[in-house]
Amino acid sequence: MHPAAARLRHVYWLGGGSGAGKSTISRRLADRYGMRCYATDDVMADHAARLSPADAPHLSAFAAMDMDERWVHRSPRQMLDTFHWYHGEGFDQIVADLLRLPTDRPVLAEGFRLLPDLVAPLLADRAHAVWLLPTTRFRRAVFASRGGTGWGFIARTGDPGRALRNLVDRDGMFTERLAAQVRPLGLTAFAVDTPTAEDDLLERVATAYGLTGR
Incomplete structure (x- = not known):
């Protein structure tokens, strides 16, 4: 167990694949149970700016690429295997942020950067961690609702259609990797599909956390 586990026993963790609804579920849980939200997406830029190339070689390589090198010209497997946040680069900064937060109420940390093998040693109570695993159908529906090839950085590439396919496939492999990590660690994960x-x-996440009835 990590030395900081006892100091983080008030933290609940919600990880998972992109587009699984982590932000929405965490906000609703926080509102219902009086928790403080910590969204790891919101601090990515700050963390990236403070990481040196020695501490984050994958981030350094990613930053040096143009948009097409990042999203069009590489295979989804290459994108998965070299993406900095998937290697846990910057995870120590997440832990440091959480340790600085007040402990007057529970904290709900959420985001895809919460990798099971990194979170597990920080758990004083293993019920405090849940991962949401979106199906391919669900991910495609989410990206379509965001505008498809006209969405965000995808639209700034030279081939938005290919970039979107690469991103969806990469995120699918990342979700599979999460599922493969969660099971042997004895942690909780829920599949998220379009009928969900x-x-x-x-309610499923609240029950898994042991929050229902409070």
């Missing part, structure tokens, strides 16, 4: 109602998923 948000209210039902909220």
